[in-house]
Amino acid sequence: MRTQDHHLEELYGLPAFTFPKPGETTRLPEPDAVAWRIGHPRWASPEVWEKDFGRFCAEVDIARVRALIVGIWGDPEDTDPSEVIEPLLAARDRLPALRSVFLGDITDQECHLSRIAQTDVTPLLAGFPALEEFGVRAGEGISMGETLRLEFPALRHDALRRLTVQSSGLPGDVLRGVGASELPALEHLELWLGGSDYGADCEVADLEAILSGARLPRLRHLALRNSEIQDEVAAAVASAPVVARLEVLDLSLGTLSDEGAAALLGGRPLTHLKKLDLHYNYLSEPLRQRIRQALEPAGVEVDLDQDDAEGDEERDICVGPVSY
Known part of the structure; x- marks a missing residue:
């Protein structure tokens, strides 16, 4: 990790x-x-x-x-x-x-x-309507017995082109808030879902509005990273309408296995992508070869580097807490 x-x-x-x-x-x-x-x-x-x-x-x-x-x-x-x-x-x-x-x-x-x-x-986004990029690192703190977690209620922002949320434990209501937001200029969306041991309570269903793409007409780069439910995410992405308009799909840094990758290959065509990023994964070599053979002849850049992902029985997200 x-x-x-x-x-x-x-x-x-x-x-x-x-x-x-x-x-x-x-x-x-x-x-x-x-x-x-x-x-x-x-x-x-x-x-x-x-x-x-x-x-x-x-x-x-x-x-x-x-x-x-x-x-x-x-x-x-x-x-x-x-x-x-x-x-x-x-x-x-x-x-x-x-x-x-x-x-x-x-x-x-x-x-x-x-x-x-x-x-x-979101008050920062509301207060700066010309903002084009916003990023945040978020976990879970505690003060006077009160849990301090990221919140992202739905909003409209006409200028935002890039939104990044880096977390090892993302709340499901953040995903739902992003999905319910009107972001007509957004081109790049990067969300780190994290793992349940680190505070994540998000589910694939929380991604439904994002994967529909209905409120994200200009989205070209979608990254759903660092997730312990990456197989389920990959299966949902496989049939997602938003995929057809993407140039970059990034499902890296999570617990992706052959099951999720096979579902991805069996879904909507990916040959229109410029890049598929699956680095840090738990894929077998035969499955990796299938991905290369399916996409590289079409000119898709494929990143299958296993990086420092190790073992199959105790798969873990890439970025998370370590002991003090």
Whole structure:
């Protein structure tokens, strides 16, 4: 099993740049030349992030900022990012060029993915109607006995082109919320479903609206990754109407076996795809050969790298928690 062991290196096609801590004499780049990362060491109070953001707003011409990466906002196991979302929304009129936000750029060394507390993130989308990209890392935290989990109630957003949710335990209501959302510009959807041992309670039925594609007319890249129910997901995708309009289908990082891959091959044609990504899998060599023979002559790029997936009896998702 892997971990999230690195921060984002780029966002919105821009290199990531960490806003300096107080007292550091680092020369600042042009406001629109980088994706600005604001974060601080774990266990500092959440107010520290807001103070750093205040310095950022004072020292950088934020009217030109195009991409923003949010790092640690306190102790992410027991503090959700409300204290980040509120100052961002308060500054929205001063951020007219903002087009991309990633919430929770937190490595596993800082806090395991499964333990990153989250909240309802849709106010950020509602508050920034011109946003084109939004990403979030989400797990499950606990504060004062209250569970802090990602929420994504249905909404409409006319500009969003790319949505990424990375998790080792995704709630089913998040999938249903995304599926019920009106996202007419969305081209790239990436969802990490996770496993039940790490908090996931999603089922294949929760994907029904997404797989119909009815509210996603421009979707070209669909990634349903890091799932312990990957065979069931593959079987559902095999008959999904949305597949016909895809260029990239990504079912990587999960527990895919011959059963799921065979169902995928027996479903709707995949020869129109530019790429089928199944890397990190539990497929036998004969089944892998069947996939190559069916798709590669049609020009489909196929990634079947087994990577570090090992064993058949105890299959596990690729990215999840590890012991402290």
